[in-house]
Amino acid sequence: xxxxRPRNRFGSTLMVSPSRPKYGYAVDANDTxxxxxxxxxxxxxxxxxxxxxxQAVVGRSLWDFIEGTETVDLYKAIFxxxxxxxxxxxxxxxxxxxxxxxxxxxxxxxxxxEGIQFDGVLEHVEPTKVLNLLDPSFPRSDAILxxxxxxxxxxxxxxxxxxxxEAAVRLHLLEKSRAPKIRQTxxxxxxxxxxxx
Numbered sequence: 001x002x003x004x005r006p007r008n009r010f011g012s013t014l015m016v017s018p019s020r021p022k023y024g025y026a027v028d029a030n031d032t033x034x035x036x037x038x039x040x041x042x043x044x045x046x047x048x049x050x051x052x053x054x055q056a057v058v059g060r061s062l063w064d065f066i067e068g069t070e071t072v073d074l075y076k077a078i079f080x081x082x083x084x085x086x087x088x089x090x091x092x093x094x095x096x097x098x099x100x101x102x103x104x105x106x107x108x109x110x111x112x113x114e115g116i117q118f119d120g121v122l123e124h125v126e127p128t129k130v131l132n133l134l135d136p137s138f139p140r141s142d143a144i145l146x147x148x149x150x151x152x153x154x155x156x157x158x159x160x161x162x163x164x165x166e167a168a169v170r171l172h173l174l175e176k177s178r179a180p181k182i183r184q185t186x187x188x189x190x191x192x193x194x195x196x197x
Contacts, residue, residue, distance in 0.1 A: 020121050020122060021039050021121075021122070022037070022039070022107075022119035022120065022121055023037065023039055023040040023043050023119065023120035023121075023122075024036070024037040024039070024040055024117065024118060024119045024120070025037065025040055025057075025117075025118050026111060026115055026116065026117045026118065027062050027115060027116050027118075028113070028114070028115045029113055029114035029115060030061075031061055031062045031063060031079070031116075032059065032060065032061055032062070033057050033058050033059065033060055033061075033062055034058065034115065035058065036054055036057055036058060040120075041053065041054060047097055048135070048136055048137065049136075067149070067183075067184040068149055068183065068184030068185050068186070069185075070185045070186040070191070071149045071184050071185065071186055074186050074191065074194055077194075077195075078091070078108060078194065079108075079116060082108055082109070082110050082116055083110060083114055083116070087109065087110040088107065088108065088109045088110070089107075089108045090105055090106070090107050090108075091105065091106045091108065091150070091194065092104070092105050092106075092123075092150075093105070093106055093149075093150045093151070094150070094151055094152040095120070096128075096131075096134055096152050096164070097134060098130055098131050098132060098133075098134045098135040098138075099127060099128060099129075099130055099131075100125050100126070100127060100128065101125065101126040101127075101128050101152075102122060102125050103122075103123040103124050103125070103126075104120050104121060104122050104123055105120070105121050105123055106118060106119070106120050106121075107119040107120075107121065128165060129165065129174070131164065131165065131168055131173075132173070132174075132179050133145070133164065133168055133173055133179040133180070133182070134164070135179075138178075138179050139177065139178045139179070140178060140179055140180065140181050141176075141178040141179065141180055141181070142181075143180035143181070144180055144181050144182075144183050145167070145171070145180040145181070145182055145183070146182075146183045146185055147164065147182050147183070147184060147185070148161070148184075148185060148186055148187035148190055149184040149185065149186060150186055150187070150190040150194075151187060151189070151190050152164050153167075153187055154167040155185075155187070156170060156171070161187050161188075161189070
């Protein structure tokens with residue numbers, strides 16, 4: 001049964017269900033990945049990343065898998081907070097595919113010996129038009145599009161931060177045979193919200 005939680009610090013209401021699967025992984029005190037759940041591995045395979053096997057991931061630094069200086073800085077700040085003062089942080093984020101907009105939450109919890117447990121929980125899914133921009137196998141041009149790793153909006157001057165679908169339309173990406181490379185960052189709105197966690 002779904003329960004309505006109070007508004008989180010990002011300002012959105014979270015729907016929580018204890019029966020929803022959790023895409024889990026854990027790191028030790030040095031941010032080395034020490035475990036990944038079977039459902040996390042299945043999610044990686046089903047979403048075009050079969051190379052993210054347990055053997056390829058466990059024993060490596062988490063930072064090998066997080067792109068963008070701002071995203072790394074945000075996670076490091078959250079990790080410091082979880083390890084020192086706030087034992088659990090919940091961050092909403094999007095994990096979109098070329099045909100789905102996935103609204104998720106990431107539960108970041110202090111574990112034993114300064115380790116951290118991560119559990120991604122799917123809140124809801126919306127179908128979208130096919131966005132080749134989000135298909136890692138789609139051919140890439142030399143152009144670069146900056147996208148927020150949390151909310152999946154893209155910066156497009158002079159319009160500012162736009163939903164990725166709107167950015168794709170404005171850049172005529174739906175008609176092109178190559179998509180720009182994606183540069184991951186954190187938009188000002190998500191950064192400001194995260195600072196309030």
